[in-house]
Amino acid sequence: MLKQMTRYLTQREAQRLDEQLMSSVYGFSIDQLMELAGLSVAAAVGKQFPSAAVASTSNAAGGGYNRVLVVAGPGNNGGDALVAARHLVYFGYSPSILYPKRSAKPLFEGLVAQCEQLKIPFIERIQDASAVDAAYDLILDGIFGFSFSGSIRPPFDHVVGTLQKCQTPIVSIDIPSGWHVEKGNEDGVGLEPQMLVSLSAPKLCAKHFTGPGKVHYVGGRFVPKSLAEEFNLKLPEYPGVEQCVERPSRGHHYVLHRDNTYIVCCAQQGSSQNEVEGIRAVNRCPTYHGCAVPMMAVVRSLAPCTCLLQGNWPIVIAMRLHLEARLF
Incomplete structure (x- = not known):
């Protein structure tokens, strides 16, 4: 809960x-x-x-x-x-x-x-x-x-x-x-x-x-x-x-970070371990195509992120790009 x-x-x-x-x-x-x-x-x-x-x-x-x-x-x-x-x-x-x-x-x-x-x-x-x-x-x-x-x-x-x-x-x-x-x-x-x-x-x-x-x-x-x-x-x-x-903010925001050859999509950290801590798509393999994995809670939609997670090299340039994904 x-x-x-x-x-x-x-x-x-x-x-x-x-x-x-x-x-x-x-x-x-x-x-x-x-x-x-x-x-x-x-x-x-x-x-x-x-x-x-x-x-x-x-x-x-x-x-x-x-x-x-x-x-x-x-x-x-x-x-x-x-x-x-x-x-x-x-x-x-x-x-x-x-x-x-x-x-x-x-x-x-x-x-x-x-x-x-x-x-x-x-x-x-x-x-x-x-x-x-x-x-x-x-x-x-x-x-x-x-x-x-x-x-x-x-x-x-x-x-x-x-x-x-x-x-x-x-x-x-x-x-x-x-x-x-x-x-x-x-x-x-x-x-x-x-x-x-x-x-x-x-x-x-x-x-x-x-x-x-x-x-x-x-x-x-x-x-x-x-x-x-x-x-x-x-x-x-x-x-x-x-x-x-x-x-957590109202209407949780997720931040995409670029780190060498992989992408990390991290939620703003919640106020307890039962709240959303993050979603990550980590690529250390050149054939990895990108995904998002909810770790601590279910995410309703990552639609705004879809285009950024497609392709063989899903790298985001903006360090502090905020994309909204609301919780159930």
């Missing part, structure tokens, strides 16, 4: 969940949660937007998202971004950190010191969208979290306005910056990222995170089972040692 319907958290529920995690019952500290969250974010980035180093040591398609602009806000979401930047260095990326409004709290000063020890450059401002696109391969948005409300104030109004015009892919931590935690980007003033990494559990605004090419991960393996049951979270299953899992 497929996983039960996702449970989305309101702003108050998200606050209560954090309060419970840091209560005497569960014993987490804010810096511990920040560390776990940042690691989950970095792991999700590594899976979806691999650096050349990650791609060379795994089966990840593509690669080359080496230069990452990490945009950190003044609150806990910014702390998650600083932690993620540190882990990205160890994953083979070259991050730079835009941190225009620094926190004076010792926790954040420590996170900055850790990044400085790794020689991660800090920048004070960005010029325009074209300059950002030329300098970076990926943007990590850690400006505002689920506590955000009201209008975007300086200096972040300029930052968000500039990032909105960028062509570089954006990954948002927990909440796309500028979004209402429950209503989404209702005023159109927030970012429209290509990827969202929900922490602990998806917030209500994630219901509005839809559209072609959108990718949604959840990182919350640290939530105790008893607390997940108390909040009725319906968290995904985390296979192996994974720190994050990709949620």
